[in-house]
Amino acid sequence: MLALLRSKKPQILERWIQHQLTLDTLRDDLISNDELREQSEGIVNLIVDQISEQTLALDPYALEPILEYLSGIAISRARHGFSPRETSFYLFSLKNAMLDMLAESAGSDIAALYDMTRSLGRFFDELSTSTFETFIKGREEVILRQTDEIAEISTPVIRVWDQILAMPLIGTLDSARTQVVMENLLQAIVDTGSEIAILDISGVPAVDSLVAQHLIKTVSATRLMGAECIISGIRPEIAQTVVQLGIDLSQVITKATLASALKSAFSMLKLEVRKTQSQKPFLI
Amino acid sequence: MERIPILRMGSFLLVTIQVDLYDRLALTLESDLVQAISKTGAQGVLIDISAVSIVDSFMGRIIGNIASMARLLDAYTVVVGMQPAVAITLIELGLTLPGVQTALNVEKGMQLLQSRIQVTASVEEAPNEDDDAGSPE
Amino acid sequence: MLVVLNKDAFQIQREQDVILFRNRVKEFAVRIGMGVVNQTKLITAASELVRNMLRYASGGEVLIEVITRGRENGIRLTFKDQGPGIPDIKLAMQDGYSTGRSLGLGLPGTKRLVSEFDIKSTVGVGTTVTIVKWKNG
Known part of the structure; x- marks a missing residue:
């Protein structure tokens, strides 16, 4: 053949x-x-x-x-x-x-x-x-x-102020992704010497006990390095599920919005944002 | 025998760990540091671990011990420069170094110590305003 | 399907071996391109187990292997000692339990750092702990 x-x-x-x-x-x-x-x-x-x-x-x-x-x-x-x-x-x-x-x-x-x-x-x-x-x-x-x-692209770290970083999280958090998030955030803290990091979870669809645990770990790691981490963007539904699931977030600073997180970051750094008395003309 | 150098900066002591600590070296550092605090009357200790890539529970215990012993001698300990990978690993391991203050770098650690000492100094100062504030020497 | 690509045996007899052993594990982890965080977790876990080995069994042997399961590579470490053995493994795997003068996070903490963890022990014969860390696990 x-x-x-x-x-x-x-x-x-x-x-x-x-x-x-x-x-x-x-x-x-x-x-x-x-x-x-x-x-x-x-x-x-x-x-x-x-x-x-x-x-x-x-x-x-x-x-x-x-x-x-x-x-x-x-x-x-x-x-x-x-x-x-x-x-x-x-x-x-x-x-x-x-x-x-x-x-x-x-x-x-x-x-x-x-x-x-x-x-x-x-x-x-x-x-x-x-x-x-x-x-x-x-x-x-x-x-x-x-x-x-x-x-890679879904975890941008933004420097919102001297000493303050923000990281908006979008999408579901699993262990692998949390690791990337944590790594990027902590590295950015070291690189910029920032004292406060804000993790905004407005774009995270649901928080179950696993996600909550990941968030707590991120906060603890930030503190261990000598910086502070605030979690913002807690929607009412998320607050409900967190309590219903019996998750203890009392050790974590949580804020409803990124704006209020930024405000408390300012007060931690003893910074103040004020309206000026006289209105200066804008230079464009 | 190999030793980790302890530098004196004003009323603080600075220790920069740049090698992997094997057990005996770590224990020597612990006793050297406690001796140095007592001899110099230092009010703060900065331990720079930015070059340390591995902190296991043994090393964590040494750091915790140093902080507790220093506290008994009326000095604060700040651990500075922890690598992100080390922090993530310690959290996963379940070792949160309770009772140890941390800061991002030596500069921030120094500020933290200074603010700490000012607070205690102003409290101690309160009854007698003529006392020399800050350093005892 | 697991395939062993490369292996090496390492004797642990003295505390100085801990550092040498960690460096060897690091070489293997770097060679397969493991990221810094996973490297740190693996080496810290290895450090914990090797210290246990020295403390309870005064030494033993570790097998370091590079393994692959198709697309993914990883490191497998097998810690074998001829120590007293662990009578109740379930108890030893509980957070906060320890017989030695450690922080008691040895075994459960170590387990959290790696992808796979297996322990077999016979009282009077010895203990074998096997851990696997995948490159991206």
């Missing part, structure tokens, strides 16, 4: 291209026929050259070069906008082309044809599964990167 496939290489390629052109998953809008032919030729050459007893037995080491090549194709097709279905059918049509060749030369030996079909089928199942995995992995990496980016 291996010798047969090798000797029929040009015919397999021709057959495969013919197959592809009849498929409804052919996307001549995404790839030109010449490019498709070139890509297909590369795959046929590689598979027919590499196919052996070991690869058909799915020996991972023997499969390695084929899988690596196909992963490259899968990734490049994914980038060009092919759907996973289109890429799978692309490979399946190669299998059909090869099977056609085998059927033509096998003649009436049904048992032998069955054996060959089976082992070739298994081989292609493995290839398409692993191409599919590569495709998913590519997607997962994008998701992970975006998660990191969200964690």
